[in-house]
Amino acid sequence: MSLFEQWKQLAESPATPEEYDRFWNAYYDREKKIYQSLLAHKDTVVEGILSELAEKYGMDDVLFTGFMGGIDSSLKKECGVDKLKPASKIKLDIDFEKLYFNMHDAKAKWLYELPEWEDVLSEEKRNEIVKEWRSSKQAVSEKTVGRNDPCPCGSGKKYKKCCGK
Numbered sequence: 743m744s745l746f747e748q749w750k751q752l753a754e755s756p757a758t759p760e761e762y763d764r765f766w767n768a769y770y771d772r773e774k775k776i777y778q779s780l781l782a783h784k785d786t787v788v789e790g791i792l793s794e795l796a797e798k799y800g801m802d803d804v805l806f807t808g809f810m811g812g813i814d815s816s817l818k819k820e821c822g823v824d825k826l827k828p829a830s831k832i833k834l835d836i837d838f839e840k841l842y843f844n845m846h847d848a849k850a851k852w853l854y855e856l857p858e859w860e861d862v863l864s865e866e867k868r869n870e871i872v873k874e875w876r877s878s879k880q881a882v883s884e885k886t887v888g889r890n891d892p893c894p895c896g897s898g899k900k901y902k903k904c905c906g907k
Contacts, residue, residue, distance in 0.1 A: 745792075745807040746824045752804055772801055773809055774852055780836065781858035788834040795832055803828045812848070816841035838862050839871060846875045 743751075753765075776799045780788065788795065796806035810832070811823045818835045826832075842863060845854040859868060887894055893904035900906075 744824060745804055745826050745828070746811060748804045749808040749811065753808065769805065769808070770852060772799070772805070773812070774856070775799070776809060777853055778856060778858055780834065781838075781856060781862050784838065784862045787836075788832075790832060791828075792826055792830045792832050793828040813841070816844050839867070842868060842871050843875050846872060 779799070790798070792806060792810075793803050796803050799806065799809075801809065807823060807826050810821060810826060813834070813836070814820050814823050816837055817833075818837050819833070821830070821832060842854060842859065863871070887901050887906070889900070889902040889906060891901050893899050893901045893906070895905050897904050
């Protein structure tokens with residue numbers, strides 16, 4: 743079983759609501775510390791072997807693979823989390839604008855409100871990204887045919903006299 747499959751199984755395994763909350767709160771606390779470190783050292787591209795990076799950030803290989811699942815789409819070059827092994831080489835070359843957008847998309851308020859963001863993206867840029875994220879979530883309906891418009895079936899009649907009857 744791959745590390746990512748183990749992560750999915752682990753993430754779905756807590757049986758009671760208390761176990762579920764305990765598991766996710768502990769994970770989110772570790773995740774937050776990793777992001778604080780990455781944001782504080784924004785100019786450093788973290789590279790290494792998965793198992794070494796997991797140890798560096800206080801996680802086991804499976805939990806770190808879960809972290810990689812969350813950050814993968816925010817990397818300049820995705821690593822393909824479903825194929826990760828303990829000996830896989832990891833390069834955390836982060837697109838911080840994409841990461842900030844994705845954190846909003848995941849509704850990860852504990853991450854996108856970190857004070858470390860102030861040194862990574864300007865307040866104007868963060869506001870622009872939030873505006874872009876909000877507009878990406880708005881439903882846009884296609885233009886409907888008006889009663890007196892030509893019928894879309896191509897008959898040449900008005901819609902109300904053709905398909906709109």
